[in-house]
Amino acid sequence: MRPHAVAAFKDLAPWTRDRTAPLWTLPVMTAGDADELQQAVRKEIGRVAAVQKYTPGWLDAPYADLDEDPCATLLPFYWSHTALRPVTAPDLPAAHQAAAADSAQEGGNGLGIRVRLPHGWSEERGENTAALLSRVGPEVPVDLLLDLQTVLPDRPDAGKEALRALDALVPLTPWRTVAVLSGAFPDQVDRLLDRDRGEADRTDWETWHEVRLSGRSYAKAVRYGDYGTLPARHLGRAAGGGERSRFGLLRYTTDRSFLLARFWAEKRGETGVTREAARWITEAPEFRGGPASSGELWYQRCAHATGSQGTGNAGTWNQVGNVQHMTYVVRCLQGRAV
Structure with a gap:
């Protein structure tokens, strides 16, 4: 739930946006007092x-x-009176689970249950999920959001871990939606770069295909979800927190990899390095051209613009990277990739 993520979703073409169901996550919120916290939470959720x-x-x-308060009052309101469905998890406190379940019953939009699986599956997770479902009640539609979190090449068994979890979780209830979520953008890109250019494998994409081709009775009904073009670890960062990198990074999603173009961005008075990075992307054989999305169009304009026209900032680069990524993923899932 960052400004660049909201801007990316808003900037999607209607055909793409209508086929996308975002999972918005409220970040860690810090404030001096309850009034400041209330204003901050209202601002974050209101934007979404x-x-x-x-x-x-x-x-x-x-x-x-x-x-x-203020979360005890604000969250049930948004969960019950907007298009934003409540989410809880088997490892969250009882008060959180109860508030989310009550909101789901009042709002009638159903309840998302996010089962985090950063490592291997454990029977305890299944037992805790079953206990949560028993408290929710059969009249509330429920969505299973199996969150693998970071799935990089050093986690080759992620697909097997997901299938083991799904084998245990799918029979627990008639889920309205079953989705597998994961992030494959690397935490550190230095080792992948040669003169500030490189590629990262889309390991999460491979993992999802492994689930879909597993032959399980539920496999074809599993939906795809990911963290976009940012590392999954960014989810736990406080709103407005984190040190700003001295480097900028442009990202472009291809069939099996992310193209990475890094450049020096600290105190830059010169936009040439950003344009060079954008040109490297637009000259790649996998680049699909401006008509593909507003993300591709931005890369083209950035690469070839001259004079005083700006090249944006970190928020801009995150926004256009995610627009391009989300548009391409949706088209691939619909069998209409170009």
């Missing part, structure tokens, strides 16, 4: 609610304290 009016999406708040 404004663009998520007509199609459903999920709103997860794993870091919020639902025992106390």
Whole structure:
């Protein structure tokens, strides 16, 4: 739930946006007092609610304290009175689970259950999920969001881990949606770069195909989800937190990899390095051209613009990278990739 993510979703073409169900996650929120915290939470969620009016999406708040205001009041309101479906998890406090379940019953939009699987599956996770489902009740539609989190090449068994989890979780209830989520953008890109250019494998994409081709009775019904072009670890960062990198990074999603173009961005008074990075992307054989999405169009304009026209900042680069990525993924899933 960052400004660049909201801007990316808003910038999607209608055909793509209508086929996308975002899982918005409220970041860690810090404030001096309860009033400041209330304003901050309202601002974050309100920005999302404004663009998520007509199609459903999920709103997860794993870091919020639902025992106390303002979250105890604000979150049930948004969960019950907007298109944002509530999300809870088997490892969250009882107060969080109860508030999300009550909101799902009141709002009638169903409940997302996000089962995090950063490592291997354990029977305890299955038992905790079953216990949560028993508290929710059979009248509430439920969505299974199996979150593998980071799936890089050093996790070759991620597909098997997902299948083991799904084998245990799918029979627990008639899920309305079953989705597998993961992130494959690397935490550190230095080892992948040669003179600030390189590629990263889309390991999560391979993992999802492994699930779909597993032959399981539920396999063809599993939906695809990912973290976009940022590392999965960014999810736990506080709003406005984290040190700003001295480097900028342009990302472009191809069939099996992310193209990476890094450049020096600290105190830059010169936009040439950004344009060089954009040109490298536009000259790649996999580049699909401006008509493919507004992301591709931005890369073209950045690569070839002259004079005083700006090249954006980190928020811009994250936004256009995700627009390009999301558009391409949706078209691939619909069998219409170009």
